[in-house]
Amino acid sequence: MASFTLFAQTNKYTISGYVSDASNGEKLINATIYESAKFQGTVSNSYGFYSLTLSEGEYDIVFSYVGFETRKMKIKLDSDKKINVSLKYKTELEEVTIVAESANNRLKNSQMSKETISMEAISKLPAFLGEADVMKALQLMPGVQSGSEGNSGIYVRGGGADQNLILLDGVPVYNANHLFGFFSVFNTDAINTFSIYKGGFPARFGGRLSSVIDIRMKEGNEKEFKGGFQIGNISAKAYVEGPIVKDKTAFHISARRTYIDALMQPFLDEEEKGGYFFYDLNAKVNHKFSDKSRLYLSAYMGRDKAYSDYSEENSGDDDYIKDNSSLYWGNITTALRWNYMFNNKLFSNTTITYSDYTFRVGSKFWEYSNNKLNEFTEYKYNSGINDWSAKINFDWYPSVKHSVKFGINYIYHTFRPGVETLKMKEDNNDAYKKIGNKNIYTTEINTFIEDNFSVTPFLKANLGLHYSVFKVDDKFYSSLEPRSSLSFLVSDDFSVKASYARMQQYLHLLSNSNIGLPTDLWLPVTKKVKPQSSEQFALGLFFKPKYGYNISVEGYYKNMNNLLGYKEGASFLGTAEGWENKVEMGKGYSKGVEFMVQKNKGKLTGWIGYTWSKTEHKFPHVNQGEWFPARYDRTHDISVVLTQKLSKKVDFGATWVYGTGNATTLATHDIKILNVDYYGRSAPSYPEFHEKASYFQDKNNYRMPAYHRLDVGFSFHKKKKHGVRTWKLSVYNVYNRKNPFFIRTEEKDSGKKVLKQISIFPILPSISYSYKF
């Protein structure tokens, strides 16, 4: 239907406002707003705000969002208009919405290398030990790999675990792991949307080489009180949200705690008490002063604690020892945010944030003899990082063709690289020892500008610049990073995209494990250890054939410089002292091709992802300066994800993953070495000083067996008087595949060495009960 009327005059007017969920007032991010005749349009920003400037006339304006009913409004545009739109959730939908971005957006946007998964899909997927996890869901996307079995850490396009910028409401989260990486710190109850950028980074992001994970918390229900709880195998959680003042002030609080400690108690001896638990708490409150002004305060706090109390009587009641130890780590993040609309084309967001990560170890030991304290030792270790940050960002919509973002960000980092304190008291002699580095204070300022614009109706671009400076001691580093993404719409169902991004990273993660232990330390660049940098080129083809399918193919090449590598033999046992001597700078590259077929409509939805990739590193003094495969170099990576609404009461979800085994170093031979003794005597005078040693030619020379696993889950819903209850049954590793966690060799008496594989998770069923009202 021709609903567009062309007028002779060229007056332009702006429609602006917010798009929100009708049921709870939550703002909808990336909702599409367009006029249906010429498909001129825009998308809502991270706060649901949109601005669309058109020539005077009559338009059918369409508001749409994935999983919600599309709303069409006939508008006579003869003056600027403010239109806030609420969209209704499609409750009668007989399919599971798997992505939080429309197929049209994915096809036509200049943005590439970005993936989203809807929170609905995550709730339908099988849950590990009953706990749905956004980070593990991300691992199912092409180009995103998991580290080791059960681990929620991610490795994006050949990048390391430290190269991911994880933002919770715009605040960096430094340690995203609970329980040594088996769970992430993000409680799905508290999350509104999340997305990952693997490349083609818009200029507003910076500071990490490989990915940006943008997680937005729920704002709170403005309309009515809602809540729910869940009880699973090892954890329980609950949330409540509602209006404090209807349509003006709303809050959301959610909390989660594990009870592994309680489950373990029956297995511990009488003289031994201990356990492990984690908890986290998310809270957010927002208040609308007017249509122009809104304030948000959000906070996250999470803690992990492992502890033990042990006592043993040696002989009689008067001689005994006591031992008390604890490990404690966690994050706190807070953000105070003020959205202000200067006019219908200029939107601002001012934020003050605080982020803290702390890790502590403590142990005490007492020895009593004849009821008298003989010996007392206390050991403490403290490390962490905290940031204060202030930033102001603007979204400016000068015309229907341009959407400009610009802003500036100031961050003050405090690094606490690790202080060990040892107190001893023995035979009335006190000793006190303190080892460790002083705090390091650094300042970072970054600024950016980007313009997302339509060059022609078929060609869209996002061009931008990100500039940053970083000061540590008296050393300044700076980086000018051009970013560009282009999209060319070849036909209505086919587009070609290309992108380039340069990134620089001023923080390093010293890790001794690759499994996300809390001992991992964040440290800044120094005079000697320079910032890591990367350049990534990507090219993609996007198809939208009929029947609800999406097909994409992306190829990328990323080179990385000043990568931090550990010298051979180096290890970090929780202290940063002397760390610069144990690392060296190297380079690396990653290249790959990612295929994705998504099915978004019909009873059965899901996707198949496949990645071929190669990642290699080179360091001057590692592997004798030769290239070697990175630990997480993964030639083939496949994920198959299916969700289906079997009936109104039953959902089904299944995932199957396959990955080439991790690269690891295996000593393949024994050789004789010239063990010239330390006092100078040597072969040939002393042939007995020839010793045997294990030897390997190339680092990461062995591939662990391939990893593959099938998980399934069923959700059974029932409507109750006050809400809906759900039983969720999940089975992890259905066919009980013994996947490698690590491998080691064991020498037999004959001198022959056998290879041993350690696996940690066999088939693991889990069940959870949840109730939402």
Added chain:
Amino acid sequence: MKNLLIIISAVLFLTSCEKEIEYKDFDFKNFLVLNSILQEDSLMWCSVSSSKSIIEEDKELDIVNAKVLVYKDDNLIDELKHRNKGRYFTENNIKVEQGGKYKISVSVEGFKDVEANTEIPEKPQFNINYFKKEKNKYNVGITINDKKGHNYYRLKTYILKDGVRFYLKVKTTDPIFHDNKTYVENENSLNNTKNNFQIFNDDLFDGENYELKFSLEYGNWTFNNPTLNVELFAISKELYLYYKTIEAYKEKGDNGDDPFSEPIKIFSNVKNGAGILGCSSLSVKSTKIN
């Protein structure tokens, strides 16, 4: 803390299991191992052995039938002959010459030929400044006259008593002994290297005179009016790197107590095989207590 680790392990590995797996798609073919340190003005020698793949049972590694050829400045000068336990010596009393470029090639039936190269450095120049006694140790100062360019050194000290050399361990906080980093007087510091081979380079004093102060602890030994002998070796870069990796390897062990540390690759400059062809030139100075 131990109990805590047990609890953590229990949480992590509640359901873990271990099984033996096959080595797949892996080349376990053995190769030759050539080891030799050629010292200026000394007779030439080397040892030749076979590697043993980890899937084999223990076996004799020494190779007694190798053809070992020595080249100096690209000219064949000698063939080393097997004496015992896989060790090969010159039978022509040919000594290693300063400045010479040496190559050793080894052929053994059933193995790929291997070869390695090295260049004999000039003798180092140094003086002993003082040698003093203090409680249970001697304090020594020497000045090294370094020449321009990358130079690598090894220091050894001994006292001769009844015809027996008593080697004494060098102790110093001098950064050149500790990877050219500031030494922290703290036994727990990760910054401190043991430097058991007593090797260092001239990165901090390239082309300059450098005074190195150190002490020698003699413990329970008694020496009357001792004469100190200081041996300063100029060593090849390859030998320096070899010692570095051997020391790191010995610190860590085969698997190591620390499963999270990076594995050690023992340095090798032997093409198609493993081992080391290193070289050194020695200067010795003696002094009495002063």
